[in-house]
Amino acid sequence: MASEAHPKARPSQTRLSSPAIGTKRAAGGDKREAILDAALELFVERGFFGTAVPEIADRAGVGAGTIYRYFESKEALVNAIYRQQKLHFANVVLDGFPRAANTRELFRQLWMRMAKFATENTNAFIFLELHHHQRYLDDESRAVENRMLDLFTGVVTQAQARGELKLGPPRLLMGLVMGAFVGVTRSCVEIDQALDSADWKLAEQCIWEAVRS
Amino acid sequence: MASEAHPKARPSQTRLSSPAIGTKRAAGGDKREAILDAALELFVERGFFGTAVPEIADRAGVGAGTIYRYFESKEALVNAIYRQQKLHFANVVLDGFPRAANTRELFRQLWMRMAKFATENTNAFIFLELHHHQRYLDDESRAVENRMLDLFTGVVTQAQARGELKLGPPRLLMGLVMGAFVGVTRSCVEIDQALDSADWKLAEQCIWEAVRS
Amino acid sequence: MASEAHPKARPSQTRLSSPAIGTKRAAGGDKREAILDAALELFVERGFFGTAVPEIADRAGVGAGTIYRYFESKEALVNAIYRQQKLHFANVVLDGFPRAANTRELFRQLWMRMAKFATENTNAFIFLELHHHQRYLDDESRAVENRMLDLFTGVVTQAQARGELKLGPPRLLMGLVMGAFVGVTRSCVEIDQALDSADWKLAEQCIWEAVRS
Amino acid sequence: MASEAHPKARPSQTRLSSPAIGTKRAAGGDKREAILDAALELFVERGFFGTAVPEIADRAGVGAGTIYRYFESKEALVNAIYRQQKLHFANVVLDGFPRAANTRELFRQLWMRMAKFATENTNAFIFLELHHHQRYLDDESRAVENRMLDLFTGVVTQAQARGELKLGPPRLLMGLVMGAFVGVTRSCVEIDQALDSADWKLAEQCIWEAVRS
DNA sequence: CATGAATGAGTATTCATTCAT
DNA sequence: CATGAATGAATACTCATTCAT
Numbered sequence: 001m002a003s004e005a006h007p008k009a010r011p012s013q014t015r016l017s018s019p020a021i022g023t024k025r026a027a028g029g030d031k032r033e034a035i036l037d038a039a040l041e042l043f044v045e046r047g048f049f050g051t052a053v054p055e056i057a058d059r060a061g062v063g064a065g066t067i068y069r070y071f072e073s074k075e076a077l078v079n080a081i082y083r084q085q086k087l088h089f090a091n092v093v094l095d096g097f098p099r100a101a102n103t104r105e106l107f108r109q110l111w112m113r114m115a116k117f118a119t120e121n122t123n124a125f126i127f128l129e130l131h132h133h134q135r136y137l138d139d140e141s142r143a144v145e146n147r148m149l150d151l152f153t154g155v156v157t158q159a160q161a162r163g164e165l166k167l168g169p170p171r172l173l174m175g176l177v178m179g180a181f182v183g184v185t186r187s188c189v190e191i192d193q194a195l196d197s198a199d200w201k202l203a204e205q206c207i208w209e210a211v212r213s
Numbered sequence: 214m215a216s217e218a219h220p221k222a223r224p225s226q227t228r229l230s231s232p233a234i235g236t237k238r239a240a241g242g243d244k245r246e247a248i249l250d251a252a253l254e255l256f257v258e259r260g261f262f263g264t265a266v267p268e269i270a271d272r273a274g275v276g277a278g279t280i281y282r283y284f285e286s287k288e289a290l291v292n293a294i295y296r297q298q299k300l301h302f303a304n305v306v307l308d309g310f311p312r313a314a315n316t317r318e319l320f321r322q323l324w325m326r327m328a329k330f331a332t333e334n335t336n337a338f339i340f341l342e343l344h345h346h347q348r349y350l351d352d353e354s355r356a357v358e359n360r361m362l363d364l365f366t367g368v369v370t371q372a373q374a375r376g377e378l379k380l381g382p383p384r385l386l387m388g389l390v391m392g393a394f395v396g397v398t399r400s401c402v403e404i405d406q407a408l409d410s411a412d413w414k415l416a417e418q419c420i421w422e423a424v425r426s
Numbered sequence: 427m428a429s430e431a432h433p434k435a436r437p438s439q440t441r442l443s444s445p446a447i448g449t450k451r452a453a454g455g456d457k458r459e460a461i462l463d464a465a466l467e468l469f470v471e472r473g474f475f476g477t478a479v480p481e482i483a484d485r486a487g488v489g490a491g492t493i494y495r496y497f498e499s500k501e502a503l504v505n506a507i508y509r510q511q512k513l514h515f516a517n518v519v520l521d522g523f524p525r526a527a528n529t530r531e532l533f534r535q536l537w538m539r540m541a542k543f544a545t546e547n548t549n550a551f552i553f554l555e556l557h558h559h560q561r562y563l564d565d566e567s568r569a570v571e572n573r574m575l576d577l578f579t580g581v582v583t584q585a586q587a588r589g590e591l592k593l594g595p596p597r598l599l600m601g602l603v604m605g606a607f608v609g610v611t612r613s614c615v616e617i618d619q620a621l622d623s624a625d626w627k628l629a630e631q632c633i634w635e636a637v638r639s
Numbered sequence: 640m641a642s643e644a645h646p647k648a649r650p651s652q653t654r655l656s657s658p659a660i661g662t663k664r665a666a667g668g669d670k671r672e673a674i675l676d677a678a679l680e681l682f683v684e685r686g687f688f689g690t691a692v693p694e695i696a697d698r699a700g701v702g703a704g705t706i707y708r709y710f711e712s713k714e715a716l717v718n719a720i721y722r723q724q725k726l727h728f729a730n731v732v733l734d735g736f737p738r739a740a741n742t743r744e745l746f747r748q749l750w751m752r753m754a755k756f757a758t759e760n761t762n763a764f765i766f767l768e769l770h771h772h773q774r775y776l777d778d779e780s781r782a783v784e785n786r787m788l789d790l791f792t793g794v795v796t797q798a799q800a801r802g803e804l805k806l807g808p809p810r811l812l813m814g815l816v817m818g819a820f821v822g823v824t825r826s827c828v829e830i831d832q833a834l835d836s837a838d839w840k841l842a843e844q845c846i847w848e849a850v851r852s
Numbered sequence: 853c854a855t856g857a858a859t860g861a862g863t864a865t866t867c868a869t870t871c872a873t
Numbered sequence: 874c875a876t877g878a879a880t881g882a883a884t885a886c887t888c889a890t891t892c893a894t
Contacts, residue, residue: 031854046348049262053889054856063855065891074889133403135259168415172408175400176393176419183392187384190346195385202381203389210393210423244879266864267881276880281865457875472774475688479868480877489876491870500868559829561685594841597826598834602845605822606815613814616772621811628807632815636849670858692885693860702859707886 032070034060040081044123048078048136079141082131085124086144092117094151103164104208106155111181111204118185119194126189129182149174166213173211180207245283247273253294257336261291261349292354295344298337299357305330307364316377317421319368324394324417331398332407339402342395362387379426386424393420458496460486466507470549474504474562505567508557511550512570518543520577529590530634532581537607537630544611545620552615555608575600592639599637606633671709673699679720683762687717687775718780721770724763725783731756733790742803743847745794750820750843757824758833765828768821788813805852812850819846 038060042051053074057064071077093113098105118125131137132145156170165173184203188195195203251273255264266287270277284290306326311318331338344350345358369383378386397416401408408416464486468477479500483490497503519539524531544551557563558571582596591599610629614621621629677699681690692713696703710716732752737744757764770776771784795809804812823842827834834842 047260047262049260052887057856064857064889065855066853068890069853166415166419169412171400171404172397172412172416173419175396175398176416177396179396179399180389180393180420180423183388183390183395184385185388186392187388191384199382199385202379203385206379206386206389206423207393210419265862277864278866278880278882279878282878287864473686473688475686478866483877490868490878491876492874494869495874592841592845595838597830598823598838598842599845601822601824601826602819602842603822605825606819606846606849608822609814609816609818610811611814612818613810617810625808625811628805629811629815632805632812632849633819636819636845691883703885704859704861704887705857708857713885 031060031062031066034062035067035070035077036081036084039077040085040123040127043078043081044127044130048131048134075136078131078136079138081127082137082141083144085121085128086141086148088121088124089117089128090148103159103162107208108204111207112200114181115200122185122189125185163213165211177207177211180210244273244275244279247275248280248283248290249294249297252290253298253336253340256291256294257339257343261344261347288349291344291349292351294340295350295354296357298334298341299354299361301334301337302330302341303361316372316375319372320421321417324420325413327394328413331394335398335402338398376426378424390420390424393423457486457488457492460488461493461496461503462507462510465503466511466549466553469504469507470553470556474557474560501562504557504562505564507553508563508567509570511547511554512567512574514547514550515543515554516574529585529588533634534630537633538626540607541626548611548615551611589639591637603633603637606636670699670701670705673701674706674709674716675720675723678716679724679762679766682717682720683765683769687770687773714775717770717775718777720766721776721780722783724760724767725780725787727760727763728756728767729787742798742801746847746850747843750846751839753820754839757820761824761828764824802852804850816846816850819849
């Protein structure tokens with residue numbers, strides 16, 4: 001039932017390769033990585049259905065058939081990318097997260113860690129946004145998503161209970177914050193110019209004022 | 214070169230039919246509308262490349278060939294929807310917009326008009342979000358988008374000049390506001406439950422506090 | 427079984443309208459003629475399968491449906507043209523043909539009458555050549571063709587018996603003569619310049635020398 | 640822009656496989672040949688527009704998609720056949736052509752070499768005739784045709800200058816000869832019976848008498 | 853293991869034909 | 874009678890997937 005395939009020892013999905021996005025030719029045995037990277041790029045550029053498997057193979061520098069040694073199907077491939085990147089995102093945001101800190105600091109940490117991920121893995125971030133809730137995502141991929149969502153919901157509810165965030169449906173507040181983050185990220189993609197640290201801090205300050213009680 | 218087609222008298226693209234989204238069968242002569250409605254729904258559900266033309270025809274209750282009497286190609290069809298809905302959106306937001314009002318009131322009006330559009334035309338709103346900057350949009354469609362963007366940029370810049378909005382790149386502030394709006398809208402789609410008026414007002418208040426100086 | 431249709435009084439297929447090829451708009455009631463003319467032109471330009479029925483309607487200046495008032499199907503239409511023109515050709519060649527004349531004169535008459543037809547109805551002549559033996563011609567159309575063939579075969583056989591033509595398979599001699607005629611006709615179409623009377627006479631003299639005993 | 644495709648090492652278009660027309664199943668790696676052969680047959684039987692690509696695939700014994708590995712489009716396929724056969728024809732006629740011989744011998748050689756080609760490649764010969772000057776032939780295909788035409792025109796003009804051929808427009812004489820050749824060839828196709836050597840000689844003698852001064 | 857040629861089901865689009873007006 | 878909008882079967886072409894090498 002696992003959606004990826006055969007090559008015997010595949011290291012933990014959770015330990016994420018330092019991405020090396022941009023490598024165009026598969027060197028040595030990291031064809032799997034090359035395929036994931038190429039597919040990520042293309043899915044962002046053209047969408048899932050707009051991307052042909054041989055195109056992925058071309059960009060990855062492997063034969064078309066090779067993709068099927070590593071992934072059962074095109075669908076399994078998107079799902080693998082989705083989970084890989086969602087877990088990578090979770091790692092960046094949650095590893096060593098100062099849960100004990102006050103809400104203001106929690107928020108700043110959250111925002112800045114997301115900014116770090118989005119800056120270093122812009123394509124991956126856009127990919128996660130675009131493929132959110134698509135019908136070709138399988139149950140396991142959705143589960144990864146939901147786990148993060150539940151975690152954040154808990155944090156928000158507690159902060160509300162302590163009177164540090166505005167009251168209101170937690171999903172609404174989270175949607176607002178995450179949406180603003182995506183909007184800011186996109187705005188810099190569209191101008192094709194990375195945000196600098198000051199911009200991210202400004203944005204963070206804005207959104208904190210939006211949700212603070 | 215115009216992307217819509219033959220049937221002689223087609224009423225101004227700008228005068229938008231109250232959509233009546235949801236009607237599944239083509240009544241009388243409004244096959245064009247039926248096709249636009251069906252395609253809008255399906256493009257939202259499955260994306261552009263994920264939707265087959267015969268599926269659109271089926272849902273519109275017309276023959277597959279009929280679509281090509283009204284639209285030159287599948288691509289012309291998305292572009293027609295995009296422009297129709299973008300202009301509809303612009304109409305709802307800008308018709309009788311109180312330009313003279315103070316910034317606080319301008320902002321409230323903007324948000325609430327967008328909320329009105331997103332509530333009454335949820336699919337259309339999501340469609341516009343998804344198809345933003347896709348490569349199958351033609352120049353005219355992009356132009357419609359850019360006109361709105363320039364308009365808003367002007368408003369933001371002036372309000373900043375009057376010291377009523379935080380300083381910073383206008384594109385960043387706009388991305389933040391629009392992103393937050395999209396995030397809020399999506400959050401209610403995902404729970405499959407429309408936001409009530411109080412929720413929209415809360416969200417509006419939040420975002421105002423985000424951008425006010 | 428007749429392949430043309432309904433309009434009540436259709437005048438004898440054999441009495442051929444002086445073609446008036448080139449008329450683009452159907453005047454009064456001669457829509458049938460307009461359709462035949464338009465179809466003839468297009469079948470020559472693009473072939474049978476390469477020509478769309480609505481194109482024929484357009485060029486004929488009638489609605490697409492109208493064609494089906496006069497002809498049961500596209501196939502019936504080609505067959506009607508084929509028979510009309512084949513009979514027209516037969517009329518021009520055989521009406522008042524001096525059967526009693528000597529072989530030299532018979533040959534001259536034959537050639538010059540064919541030249542007359544090919545000059546005055548170039549499209550029709552090319553049409554007859556192209557559609558020779560195509561699978562969409564029905565039995566009656568083939569019968570018209572075969573009747574002419576038998577007639578000529580008889581003439582050739584008799585002339586051979588009188589020692590005025592070279593001996594050899596009659597079909598070979600006829601193929602040679604008819605082929606040469608077509609070749610000459612085509613050569614002037616390709617240069618897009620009609621042959622003058624002297625050229626036709628020269629060609630006639632050549633081919634006579636080819637077949638005379 | 641070249642009209643044939645991908646498979647890397649394709650041997651010179653000019654070195655023509657001894658066609659082996661009639662083979663219905665693709666053996667080994669010669670799928671390209673199988674496709675060319677099947678398409679040639681079908682284009683002769685039904686014309687270009689009358690032939691469906693899957694029909695070609697069926698007769699060639701390959702999958703429909705396979706055709707597109709070898710040819711960019713149906714149009715590229717006809718053009719490939721046209722050029723292949725036109726060059727094959729040119730090879731058969733011109734290889735070791737005794738240019739120094741007297742006009743009578745030149746003519747005999749020309750005719751008999753054409754007869755050889757038409758007998759051994761009847762379908763190919765008919766194909767070349769039918770597709771002459773069709774609008775789906777591209778510039779390169781037309782160029783191949785024109786080169787041969789220019790060559791012959793030169794020969795005719797010189798022979799006329801030496802007083803060995805009748806005077807008159809070279810195109811007319813060439814049209815006459817080529818037309819007669821085609822007519823003879825067709826006449827035997829229609830009876831479905833190959834001409835024997837004596838028949839070809841008879842025809843040659845006839846046409847020589849047609850054009851000799 | 854890796855490949856890419858081969859496949860056929862699936863896609864966008866066209867077109868002969870019908871039929872309500 | 875005449876029309877042309879509507880249709881769906883058919884067409885050219887693409888692409889995920891397989892498998893012989």
